[in-house]
Amino acid sequence: MHDSPGWQTLLESPPLWRQDALLGAGDANRLLECLDRELDWQQPTLTLFGREHPIPRRQVWMGDPDARYRYSGRDFTPQEWHPEVAHLAERINRAMSAQAVIPPFNSALLNRYASGEERMGWHSDDEPELGTDPLIAALSLGSARPLRFRWKDRRAPAFNVDLPHGSLLVMGRGVQRQLQHALLPRRRHGLRISLTFRHIVTTDGPQQR
Numbered sequence: 112m113h114d115s116p117g118w119q120t121l122l123e124s125p126p127l128w129r130q131d132a133l134l135g136a137g138d139a140n141r142l143l144e145c146l147d148r149e150l151d152w153q154q155p156t157l158t159l160f161g162r163e164h165p166i167p168r169r170q171v172w173m174g175d176p177d178a179r180y181r182y183s184g185r186d187f188t189p190q191e192w193h194p195e196v197a198h199l200a201e202r203i204n205r206a207m208s209a210q211a212v213i214p215p216f217n218s219a220l221l222n223r224y225a226s227g228e229e230r231m232g233w234h235s236d237d238e239p240e241l242g243t244d245p246l247i248a249a250l251s252l253g254s255a256r257p258l259r260f261r262w263k264d265r266r267a268p269a270f271n272v273d274l275p276h277g278s279l280l281v282m283g284r285g286v287q288r289q290l291q292h293a294l295l296p297r298r299r300h301g302l303r304i305s306l307t308f309r310h311i312v313t314t315d316g317p318q319q320r
Contacts, residue, residue, distance in 0.1 A: 121272060125285030127260075131278045133203075133250065139277035143252040145195055146304055152223050155185065168229040174218025178311040180240035189218055196221070200308055203248050203279070216248065216308040227256070227300030233293040235263075236282075242312040244284040251278050253303040259293050274305075 121127040134142065152169035172180075173196060174189040181187070192200070196219055204215040222231065236247055249258075257271035258280070274280060282292075294305075 122286075125289050126281075126283030127272070127286060128281040128283065129272065129274075129278060130281075131275050133279040134277035136277065139252055142195055143276075143302070143304055146193070146221065146252070146306075147223070147302065150193065150221065150223075151190070157185065168231065169223040169225075171221045171223075172218070173221070174311065175313075177313045178218035180238055180311055196306060199250065199306065203250075203308055207246070207248065207281075214310050216310050217313075218309050218311050220307045220309065222305045222307075224254075224256075224294070224300075224303040224305075226302075227254070227297035230296045231294040233261070233291045235287045235291050236307075236309070237287045240311050241287075241309060245287055245309065246284060247282045247287070248308045249274075249280045249282070250306040250308075251280070251303070252276060252305070254301040256294060256297050256300055256303055259295055260290050261292075262290055264289075 117130045117132070119129050119131070121129055150171050152171060154165050154169050156163040156165050158164075172187045172189050173192055175192075176189070178189050179186060200216050200219060208215070224230070236245065241247075251274035253276060255273065255275050257273050259269060259271055261269035272280060
């Protein structure tokens with residue numbers, strides 16, 4: 112994506128790209144209000160070290176009917192696509208297809224952070240259902256908070272990636288294998304919703320390589 116208009120290369124290898132204004136301010140504001148109001152936000156519990164803990168945010172998993180995945184001992188079945196999210200998936204798929212980095216996204220995990228105290232801990236999106244070296248695109252809405260990255264082998268210092276309202280971050284092949292990321296607590300921050308588009312490998316779908 113080096114020569115594509117509007118894209119910034121944040122990391123060459125593995126590739127990490129950002130487009131600061133995939134959505135204009137008006138469209139981003141409207142989408143934030145729509146999703147906050149219309150989605151059935153949930154707060155599931157996850158099993159860590161044998162104990163159940165509610166996640167420190169709310170979320171919705173949506174996508175194609177067979178885009179299921181398993182995490183921390185739980186099976187997640189997607190809700191039906193919300194029309195606005197389905198439209199975004201198609202738009203981002205077209206942009207990714209132009210860069211020959213398909214297969215297409217068939218699901219999205221949406222996370223809602225009501226304040227800067229809500230967070231997501233260190234992790235990599237490397238569940239088996241995502242295939243080998245998945246590509247993930249993350250749209251950020253609302254309060255701008257940095258996403259923190261660190262190398263698994265500690266080859267270099269950790270770094271922040273700013274995520275403005277309406278921006279799109281693309282984590283290319285190898286990011287999940289080599290790095291972890293987290294959304295750390297930040298005081299005096301308001302509502303934020305992230306939409307992370309993924310390709311779940313299904314028995315009927317294309318296989319990643």
